[in-house]
Amino acid sequence: MDTQPRATAPADSPALESLPVEPLLTSEFDADPGAVYRRLRRIHGPVAPVGLMGVPVWLVLDYREVLQVLRNDTLWRRDVRHWRARAERRLPPGWPLLAGYEVRQTMFMDDEEHRAARQTLHTALRPFQEARSPQGWELRASVAAYADELVALLAAETGSAGFADLGAQYTRPLLLMVTTRLFGCPVELGDELVMDLWRMLDGGPDAGAATARALATMTRLAAHRRARPGDDLTSYLLLADPSLSDEQLGRELFMNAVYLNDITGNMVLNTLLEVLRGNATVRRSLSAGQLGATVDRAALVNVPVANLCFRFAARDTPLGNYWVRAGDIVSPSAAAAHQDLLDLGSSPIVGPAVSTRAHLGWGAGPHQCPSAARELGGAIVTTAVGRVLDHFAHAELTLPPDQLPWRSGPVVRGLRLLPVRYELDRSRPAAARHRPPAPHLSHGEGTPTPDHHAKGLLGALRRLMFRAG
Ligand code: HEM
Structure with missing residues (x-):
């Protein structure tokens, strides 16, 4: 709730548009975003005006202020229609980030509409959330089986x-396979979707057209599952809210696909990096608890969503050393907040005891990653990391960690590749299935059938993997 007294910015406080701003996305930011955050903090304090592709934005840098913004959705709105510069048509024509923000789905809704859309997703994800439910077990078993298939493919090739890029040859295909499985794409649709998400995630010259095609594909998938419901997220979303049109459901699936691929992929790769960094011999015996702690540590050091979605001020409010005016845009930076938290943790006043679980990897407040999605995302990350480490007798980075190539955008900072030299553990066949024990299936259908998507998908992925490598 917004409990602040009403206030108006003092006339002598500088407006965002009147301040000189330094562009955020520079080669310095690409190489070392931490240095940029530090400098901005030194000059401006916890909140700094920056230029984002020619548009002035308040970048929120300090942990306390970032949390303040994330937790108060009455003051900090998500609907892009609150953005004054957009309403007044002051944005540069074709500003590249606007199209995404104009896709109306859960993330960019407020109030009751937002709560209802979140509840729908939560209800639809619930069957997959728990490892003990048949759907949850089946999905986790599929993730493990896909991981095994991909390692077997590496061994075959x-x-x-040998050498492998754990991004292009493992993490990305794995998550695309999981997406087609979870969303219930028929194989023909799956191949098409896999190709377009790949192009979209790589942001090449065809990305815009691929995004439109992926949205259209998701809309077709929605129509397909409306006609032929299955045991998948698309069908469960329709069951949870039958009033969803195919277009609206397509938009929701599209956004979930981005999280399930790019963002989950960042978390897998960053966790693998955390394990591999400085470890010539991979510790294959990471317990579940150790793996969970490694995921948290990786999320703190390299957060999967570096700069969280924009928020728009509902009214004038002080933030850091500035007054933010109604309709101003703010970008809460989880990456900068983590840097602030880690600096605090090493301060002699606070001591070294900052919990890695204080990370903002899942966001915070009313728009944080829904608990069912977190549960599922976390299970996918630990399975993906655990399975590949299980298969390796030895693995090491082929580049020093500080020379790994990162892709730095306005939202995400993710590894472009994770090149390793590996040796497989010869004592275990790469494609051996180590399925978790099946839960009691109450609906009398017996053990879930083997995944019929995998074979067709693997064909498409093989082409993609080795073309991308
Ligand atoms: C494991 C990796 C994942 C990470 C690190 C992650 C991270 C996040 C973060 C940081 C946010 C908040 C964004 C903001 O406030 O600006 C978010 C929101 C969201 N995530 Fe996740 N996510 C993950 C997996 C998933 C998965 C697997 C799904 C769906 C299947 C999902 C669905 C969503 C949705 C729908 C929202 C928007 C919630 C809202 O606005 O109310 N996420 N996620």
Whole structure:
């Protein structure tokens, strides 16, 4: 709730548009965003005006202020229609980030509409959330099986020892397979979707057209599952809210696909990096607890969503050393907030005891990643990391950690690739299935059938993997 007294910015406080701003996305930011955040903090304090592709934006840098923004959705709105510069048509024509913000789905809704859309997603994800439910078990078993298939493919292509990019040859195909499985794409649709999400995520010259095609594909998928419901998220979303049109459902699926691919992929790769960094021999015996702690540590050091979605001020309010005016845009930076938190943790006043679980990897407040999605995302990350480490007798980075190539955008900072030299553990066949014990299936259908999507998908992925490599 917004409990602040009403206030108006003092006339002598500088307006965002009147301040000189330094562009955020520079080669310095690409190489070392931490140095940029530090400098901005030194000059401006906890909140700094920056230029984002020619548009002035308040970048929120300090942990306390970022939390303040994330937790108060009455003051900090998500609907892009609150943005004054947009309403007054002051944005540069074709500003590249606007199209995404104009896609109306859960993330960019407020109030009751937002709560209802979130509840729908929550209800639809619930069957997959728990490892003990048949759907939850089946999905986790599929993730493990896909991981095994991909390692087997590596062994078939490059032998039991060799070089691999754990981004292009493992993480990304794995998550695309999980997406087609979870969303219930028929194989024909799956191949098409896999190709377009890949192009979209790579942001190449065809990305805009691929995004439109992916949205259209998701809309077709929605129509398909409306006609032929299955045991998948698309069908459960329709069950949870039958009033969803195919277009609206397509938009929701599209946004979930971005989280399930790019963002979950960042978390997998960053966690693998955390394990591999400085460890010539991979510790294959990471317990579930250790793996969970490693995921948290990786999320703190390299947060999967570096700068969270924009918020728009509902009214004038002080933030950091500035007054933000009604309709101004703010970008809460989880990456900068983590830097602030880690600096605090190393301060002799606070001590070294900052919990890694204080990370903002899942966001915070009313728009944080829904608990069912967190549960599912976390399970996918630990399975993906655990399975590949299980198969490796030895793995090491082929580049020093500080020379790994990162892709730095306005929202995400993710590894472009994670090149390793590996040796497979010869004592275990790469494609061996280590399925978790099946839960009691109450609906009398017996053990879930083997995944019929995997074979067709693997064909498409093989083409993609080795073309991208
Ligand atoms: C494991 C990796 C994941 C990470 C690190 C992650 C992270 C996040 C973060 C940081 C936000 C908040 C964004 C903001 O406030 O600006 C968010 C929101 C969201 N996430 Fe996740 N997510 C993950 C997986 C998933 C998955 C698997 C799904 C769906 C299947 C999902 C669905 C969503 C949705 C729908 C929202 C919007 C919630 C709202 O606005 O109310 N996420 N996620």
